[in-house]
Amino acid sequence: MTSIPMSxxxxxxxxxxxxxxxxxRGQVSSGAALPLFEAAFADYVGRRFAAAVSSGTSxxxxxxxxxxxxxxxxxxxxPSSFVAxxxxxxxxxxxxxxxDVDPVSGNIDPSLAAQAAHDLVGGGKxxxxxxxxxxxxxxxxxxxxxxxxxxxxxxxxxxxxxKASQRCGAALVEDSCEALGTTCATRPAGCWxxxxxxxxxxxxxxxxxxxxxxxxxxxxxALLFRSLRNQGRDASDGRLQHHRLGFNYRMDNLxxxxxxxxxxxxxxxxxxxxxxxxxxxxxxSGLDWVERxxxxxxxxxxxxxxxxxxxxxxxxxxxxxxxxxxxxxxxxVYFPPIHLQRPYRxxxxxxxxDFPNAERIGDTSLALPFSGIMSRNQVExxxxxxxxxxxxxxx
Ligand SMILES: *Cc1c(COP(=O)(O)O)cnc(C)c1O
Numbered sequence: 001m002t003s004i005p006m007s008x009x010x011x012x013x014x015x016x017x018x019x020x021x022x023x024x025r026g027q028v029s030s031g032a033a034l035p036l037f038e039a040a041f042a043d044y045v046g047r048r049f050a051a052a053v054s055s056g057t058s059x060x061x062x063x064x065x066x067x068x069x070x071x072x073x074x075x076x077x078x079p080s081s082f083v084a085x086x087x088x089x090x091x092x093x094x095x096x097x098x099x100d101v102d103p104v105s106g107n108i109d110p111s112l113a114a115q116a117a118h119d120l121v122g123g124g125k126x127x128x129x130x131x132x133x134x135x136x137x138x139x140x141x142x143x144x145x146x147x148x149x150x151x152x153x154x155x156x157x158x159x160x161x162x163k164a165s166q167r168c169g170a171a172l173v174e175d176s177c178e179a180l181g182t183t184c185a186t187r188p189a190g191c192w193x194x195x196x197x198x199x200x201x202x203x204x205x206x207x208x209x210x211x212x213x214x215x216x217x218x219x220x221x222a223l224l225f226r227s228l229r230n231q232g233r234d235a236s237d238g239r240l241q242h243h244r245l246g247f248n249y250r251m252d253n254l255x256x257x258x259x260x261x262x263x264x265x266x267x268x269x270x271x272x273x274x275x276x277x278x279x280x281x282x283x284x285s286g287l288d289w290v291e292r293x294x295x296x297x298x299x300x301x302x303x304x305x306x307x308x309x310x311x312x313x314x315x316x317x318x319x320x321x322x323x324x325x326x327x328x329x330x331x332x333v334y335f336p337p338i339h340l341q342r343p344y345r346x347x348x349x350x351x352x353x354d355f356p357n358a359e360r361i362g363d364t365s366l367a368l369p370f371s372g373i374m375s376r377n378q379v380e381x382x383x384x385x386x387x388x389x390x391x392x393x394x395x
Contacts, residue, residue, distance in 0.1 A: 004378050006330040007203035007306075008371040010269055011258075018261040022254050031253030037260040038213070041198075044263060045180075045190045047215040049222035052251035052259075053229050056177040056199025056212035060088035062228050062249065063195045063214060064145065066221045067171035069094045073141035074131075076116050076170075078108040079339045080358035081149040084199075085175040086338045094144070095135050095348070098339050100355040104294050106151045109357075110160035117143060117164045133349030145171040150179035150189045152293070152334060153305040158184045158192040165193075173197070177212070180205050181270045181303035190215055195225075200255075205269050205303065205372070206262045208255035272372035273304040279376055280307050280368065283383040287390065289315040291364075307370040308334045310361070315393060317364050323389035329382055332367040 022033060034052055042050035053059045069075055071093035077086055079098040089096040097120065099112045119126035120143040146165045148156040156174075165172035172192065176182070177199035179189035190196035195218070198204075200211035214225050226235055232246025251259075262269065277293075284290050291310040311317040321331045337358040339350035352359065368382050 003328050004330070004369045004374075004381060005371070006332060006367075006369050008373055009202045009207045010265075010272065010372040011207075012261075012265065014264060015258055015261040018257040019254055022257045027253050029252050030250075031256070033253050033257035033260055034251060037251075037256040037263065040260060040263050041213050042215060044266065045188055045196075045198075045215055047191060047196070048217045049215065049219065049225075051214045051222060051225035051229060052256060053212045053214060053225075053249045054251055055210050055249075056175075056197055056201070057084040057088065058229070058247065058249035059197040059199070059212040059214040060084060060147075060173070060175060061091050061247075062225050063171075063173045063197060064088050064092050064094070065228060066195065066224050067145040067173060069144045070141065072135070073144045074120055075145045075147055076108075076113055076120070076143070077147040078149045078151065078358070079337045079355045080106055080335050080361050081151055081175065081338060082177070082335060083338050083341060084177075085147060085149050086344070089147070090343070090347070094141065095132065096338075096344070097130050097132070098350070098355055098358075099130070100357045101151075101361070103357045103360065105154050105156075106361055107154060107156040108148050108161075110157040110164075113146060113148070114160055114164035117146060117168045117170060121168045133351075135348065143168055143170045145173050147173045147175060149175040149177075150182055150184070152308055153178050153182050153303040154294075155179065155182050155184035155189055155300040155302065158187070162192055171195075177204065178305035179303060181266070181301075183301040185300060194218060195221055200259060203306075203371075205273060205305065206259065206266060208251065208259040208262070211251050211255045211259060269372055270303055273370075276370065276372060276374045276379060277304045277307055279379040280370075280383070283380060284309065284386070287386065288312070289390065290386065304370070306332075306334055306367045308365050308367045310364040311366055312364075315390075317366055319393070320386070320389050321366055323392060324382075324385050327385040327388070329385050330369060333362060334365055334367045335362060337362045 038050040174193040174196035176190040182189035195216040200208040229249035232242040232244040
């Protein structure tokens with residue numbers, strides 16, 4: 001039995017040629033591919049400025065700095081996400097104020113988020129009700145940002161969040177790392193907030209190995225991102241003058257060349273993932289204990305980051321995952337809730353029961369092997385294994 005990987009990048013001859021060319025020229029760190037990738041990516045999503053960075057996580061961190069997030073400040077975000085979307089808040093010594101997600105979409109509940117924003121600005125008892133039990137950083141700061149995540153490529157409900165952020169004078173930062181190609185209502189994911197962040201790890205629809213991109217329409221933020229990623233230097237400053245405390249969050253030119261070549265195939269990359277998801281949908285339609293991903297939301301186009309099912313009771317997710325593992329099929333939980341991860345329980349006193357919808361997703365979700373280069377045969381093998389798992393539970 002050949003093993004089926006959890007995910008695989010879709011790398012073609014164009015990518016190999018582009019990276020080889022960079023190697024031939026020796027422009028491995030900075031070089032010509034980087035500004036080309038930035039310009040093409042900004043153009044594809046539809047924003048004025050792009051700053052390529054070393055990862056999605058570093059991009060999110062820079063957005064928190066641009067939003068003025070500091071010690072004891074508050075940022076409203078989703079507990080049902082990859083941990084990076086909350087870590088960037090904690091890096092700044094700020095408090096992640098989690099708001100539970102919608103049980104169907106898995107994205108932050110927009111009306112709860114708007115209420116939380118309103119109450120946090122007002123202060124007093126209504127504000128305290130949204131805060132974690134413990135704030136090692138003391139709290140007492142200001143609401144600086146709302147940070148929704150377009151989880152699993154499903155669009156978050158941006159209209160309400162945009163209005164809430166404007167009313168409260170807080171920044172809106174979109175974690176679009178899983179949402180390249182997603183549209184929310186009339187606008188692409190990544191075009192709503194003051195800034196948005198995309199990630200290019202190997203399991204994302206477009207990969208650069210490691211890497212990320214920050215998009216914004218604000219020139220002041222774009223300049224700040226470029227400075228912060230480059231040790232606090234100003235653009236085109238050849239001297240080693242560091243105007244602010246910066247980081248090495250640069251993307252290298254090899255990664256940029258890979259990203260640019262991938263971007264040239266983006267519609268094909270997205271289309272292939274949609275096709276694989278369609279195979280899963282068809283093959284799993286007979287299994288009543290498998291809830292297939294609810295992708296088709298009103299006036300929105302999702303993109304496929306992963307194929308995540310939910311296991312209905314009385315079937316147990318962990319037993320299903322175990323049965324698949326025994327047949328050599330890897331799976332993941334997308335996502336174990338962030339508030340229950342050890343650093344969050346420890347620093348903020350979050351507990352089980354705090355965000356029931358996020359926890360239900362954490363208890364029932366199962367990401368199946370998924371990529372744009374999966375064959376129909378591989379998808380059939382996974383679905384076959386699920387069906388065999390069913391037999392063993394029923395007997
Ligand atoms: C992938 C991802 C990121 C960024 O991850 P990096 O590995 O740092 O590129 C951030 N948020 C979400 C929701 C992600 O899925």
